[in-house]
Amino acid sequence: MVKITIASGTVHKVPADLKEALTSSHNIHSAWNSLTPLARNEWICWVISVKKQETRKKHIERIREDLAKGKRRPCYWQGCPHR
Numbered sequence: 190m191v192k193i194t195i196a197s198g199t200v201h202k203v204p205a206d207l208k209e210a211l212t213s214s215h216n217i218h219s220a221w222n223s224l225t226p227l228a229r230n231e232w233i234c235w236v237i238s239v240k241k242q243e244t245r246k247k248h249i250e251r252i253r254e255d256l257a258k259g260k261r262r263p264c265y266w267q268g269c270p271h272r
Contacts, residue, residue: 196222198230207236210249220256228261235263 193212195203203211211221221229236248255263 193218194222196224196226196229198233199226200230201233201237203229203233204237206245207233207249207252210253214253214257217253217256220259224261232263 195208195211195218197203210217212218224232232252236245236252239245239248252263
């Protein structure tokens with residue numbers, strides 16, 4: 190059995206539900222591990238900061254979609270240099 194390593198953020202560890210989503214695809218896994226620790230931390234914070242489980246699931250799915258598209262940060266602000 191091959192052990193899959195998921196890089197964490199600077200402050201936060203990757204929660205189990207996010208880790209499951211990140212390891213579901215080799216491309217998503219590679220994209221995640223290619224992010225800087227600060228970028229990974231922003232994604233993790235974006236997931237764990239919501240109150241509803243339903244919203245958390247949507248955020249996790251969006252991470253998968255955005256990483257597949259090459260997006261590196263979870264910014265919404267139109268002027269954000271990470272968009």
